[in-house]
Amino acid sequence: KKMKKYFNIIVILFLAICCSSCLDANLEELDTYEGKEITGVVGVYHRYYDDSYIHNGSGEQAVKQANLSVADILIDKEGGTCTFSVSVPGNFPKGEAEKVSSQALVVIVNISTAAIVSPIEGAPQFGKPGDWSKPNRYKVKAANGDEQIWTVSLTFK
Secondary structure (H helix, E strand, O other): OHHHHHHHHHHHHHHHHHOOOOOOOOOOOOOOOOOOOEEEEEEEEEEEEEEEEOOOOOOOEEEEEEEOEEEEEEEEOOOOEEEEEEEOOOOOOOOOHHHOOOOOEEEEEEEOOOOEEEEEOOOOOOOOOEOOOOOEEEEEEOOOOOEEEEEEEEEEO
């Protein structure tokens, strides 16, 4: 028992020494990112059920995604607005063009490095289907804690 006790003490001391860090001085100062902007529109998508089924045994219908054309992107960093237009391209899947609705679109945007974006006032989350028939508002928080409210809106061409 006594030998086991000494062994445990030695193991704990060894782990304490190995798991501690001696880097506490003269470290490089890393940038704190101040960007709190929406910097671009990655894409706008229409999601729909395909005639095929998932082959994993669930038997669920496959969900597909088709790109809409995005144009006229205007980003006002001072005013916190991002506007753009979308249209159905000519190579859209058959039978889906008439089903495209601004009330069920997936929008994806770029934001500043290390920033976080959060929907506010009932806005849809980026990357998920949501209602884009009206302007939507978002809070973009920079890594340094600064925040800016953005209004994102799209129109159909």
